[in-house]
Amino acid sequence: xxxxxxxxxxxxxxxxxxxxxxxxxxxxxxxxxxxxxxxxxxxxxxxxxxxxxxxxxxxxxxxxxxxxxxxxxxxxxxxxxxxxxxxxxxxxxxxxxxxxxxxxxxxxxxxxxxxxxxxxxxxxxxxxxxxxxxxxxxxxxxxxxxxxxxxxxxxxxxxxxxxxxxxxxxxxxxxxxxxxxxxxxxxxxxxxxxxxxxxxxxxxxxxxxxxxxxxxxxxxxxxxxxxxxxxxxxxxxxxxxxxxxxxxxxxxxxxxxxxxxxxxxxxxxxxxxxxxxxxxxxxxxxxxxxxxxxxxxxxxxxxxxxxxxxxxxxxxxxxxxxxxxxxxxxxxxxxxxxxxxxxxxxxxxxxxxxxxxxxxxxxxxxxxxxxxxxxxxxxxxxxxxxxxxxxxxxxxxxxxxxxxxxxxxxxxxxxxxxxxxxxxxxxxxxxxxxxxxxxxxxxxxxxxxxxxxxxxxxxxxxxxxxxxxxxxxxxxxxxxxxxxxxxxxxxxxxxxxxxxxxxxxxxxxxxxxxxxxxxxxxxxxxxx
Numbered sequence: 001x002x003x004x005x006x007x008x009x010x011x012x013x014x015x016x017x018x019x020x021x022x023x024x025x026x027x028x029x030x031x032x033x034x035x036x037x038x039x040x041x042x043x044x045x046x047x048x049x050x051x052x053x054x055x056x057x058x059x060x061x062x063x064x065x066x067x068x069x070x071x072x073x074x075x076x077x078x079x080x081x082x083x084x085x086x087x088x089x090x091x092x093x094x095x096x097x098x099x100x101x102x103x104x105x106x107x108x109x110x111x112x113x114x115x116x117x118x119x120x121x122x123x124x125x126x127x128x129x130x131x132x133x134x135x136x137x138x139x140x141x142x143x144x145x146x147x148x149x150x151x152x153x154x155x156x157x158x159x160x161x162x163x164x165x166x167x168x169x170x171x172x173x174x175x176x177x178x179x180x181x182x183x184x185x186x187x188x189x190x191x192x193x194x195x196x197x198x199x200x201x202x203x204x205x206x207x208x209x210x211x212x213x214x215x216x217x218x219x220x221x222x223x224x225x226x227x228x229x230x231x232x233x234x235x236x237x238x239x240x241x242x243x244x245x246x247x248x249x250x251x252x253x254x255x256x257x258x259x260x261x262x263x264x265x266x267x268x269x270x271x272x273x274x275x276x277x278x279x280x281x282x283x284x285x286x287x288x289x290x291x292x293x294x295x296x297x298x299x300x301x302x303x304x305x306x307x308x309x310x311x312x313x314x315x316x317x318x319x320x321x322x323x324x325x326x327x328x329x330x331x332x333x334x335x336x337x338x339x340x341x342x343x344x345x346x347x348x349x350x351x352x353x354x355x356x357x358x359x360x361x362x363x364x365x366x367x368x369x370x371x372x373x374x375x376x377x378x379x380x381x382x383x384x385x386x387x388x389x390x391x392x393x394x395x396x397x398x399x400x401x402x403x404x405x406x407x408x409x410x411x412x413x414x415x416x417x418x419x420x421x422x423x424x425x426x427x428x429x430x431x432x433x434x435x436x437x438x439x440x441x442x443x444x445x446x447x448x449x450x451x452x453x454x455x456x457x458x459x460x461x462x463x464x465x466x467x468x469x470x471x472x473x474x475x476x477x478x479x480x481x482x483x484x485x486x487x488x489x490x491x492x493x494x495x496x497x498x499x500x501x502x503x504x505x506x507x508x509x510x511x512x513x514x515x516x517x518x519x520x521x522x523x524x525x526x527x528x
Contacts, residue, residue, distance in 0.1 A: 072096025177203025
């Protein structure tokens with residue numbers, strides 16, 4: 001196992017705990033960025049391009065017939081092989097958290113439509129399901145099993161918000177373990193069926209699952225109810241006869257007490273488990289090899305890499321499988337005081353020395369081939385050995401196509417959990433709804449001072465009736481810190497003097513006199 005430092009990371013703040021990596025045609029794509037997508041990349045899907053140990057993120061695109069796919073963190077993902085070419089496959093995406101902390105219960109099918117040296121285009125389709133549809137959740141797993149010539153997806157575990165009927169003001173945003181039910185999803189007919197197995201007593205989240213043929217093995221996971229990490233090893237076997245499916249569960253010895261671990265596949269029957277936590281405040285620095293052969297599983301400890309001091313002493317770490325024996329690991333940037341980036345990343349290669357040499361040779365061949373023909377054909381094809389390095393992953397894309405987060409507004413300054421004022425006391429960990437219109441995020445109102453900024457209505461001591469009036473009326477609002485300043489800057493309007501109309505004097509009634517001068521000639525003719 002070798003650990004490589006990614007020395008310069010661009011836009012690393014988009015990669016936060018809960019992101020996912022998709023592997024298409026020998027390349028790695030990021031899904032589940034931090035915050036909502038920006039104008040530079042409206043899809044929220046990026047190609048991870050590594051050149052000279054520098055990680056760059058380049059936008060990917062969706063086809064016109066694709067549905068909307070929000071950036072989801074902590075979803076469940078797995079690959080679904082197609083009926084055509086063996087190398088063609090799709091990704092199933094279920095659940096996850098949106099940037100607003102809303103949970104998704106939708107299932108998406110994502111596939112690569114076209115790719116050349118300049119552009120990668122995906123198609124995303126939302127699947128409609130019926131029956132026992134799994135509730136919205138995150139931190140769960142999904143796997144595909146094959147039995148008797150048929151295939152089905154299996155969903156298990158995760159966490160969700162407390163049901164509405166059980167919510168209280170103090171625990172409005174609290175999460176609970178999902179029920180330990182096993183869901184079978186048939187994408188051909190669009191139906192779901194749930195199974196309750198007596199061996200599965202506690203709900204598990206952030207566990208590890210590995211599938212082979214008709215069997216799924218579940219290791220570790222954290223239970224909120226007991227605040228424990230399960231040391232059990234569960235074996236789920238799915239039989240798909242012509243009638244109703246049959247699901248059985250067996251508890252095996254040799255489990256691992258771990259949560260949030262990462263699994264990468266190094267061969268057809270071998271996997272490597274790295275990372276995770278063995279307690280709330282202690283990382284798990286030990287690595288294991290998982291071997292699946294026939295109907296058996298073997299979990300053995302293996303030599304760990306030489307972890308850097310930054311990794312050893314950091315409080316948390318996170319990452320995701322990059323495919324074919326490589327893992328992308330991240331640690332908070334606060335451990336390195338000289339650099340101001342949010343996170344720092346490492347690439348862990350879990351294959352042996354001989355396999356790494358074969359990877360490097362394959363990568364050089366692929367790199368030479370792509371340099372000779374940089375046209376519309378793909379630079380690389382999926383190979384048996386995968387190397388995510390400067391030589392292995394090279395797109396001929398100009399630097400102007402690289403996503404630059406500095407051109408966009410900072411999500412932390414426009415989110416719901418900002419410090420809106422000096423007296424702000426809104427905390428994402430302790431906040432409870434204050435107004436009847438709030439559910440899982442605080443109500444905010446725009447202050448019109450200067451360029452404008454958002455403040456929490458609760459911090460401004462606004463009553464619910466006043467908040468509704470301001471939201472409905474087309475008037476400017478100024479927060480408590482700027483209302484006096486705004487009044488002082490206002491110039492009093494000039495008030496014009498009222499014109500007093502003169503009163504008409506009362507006249508006495510007099511005899512009408514001839515006031516118009518009359519010529520004498522006219523009078524003579526009148527009396528003649």
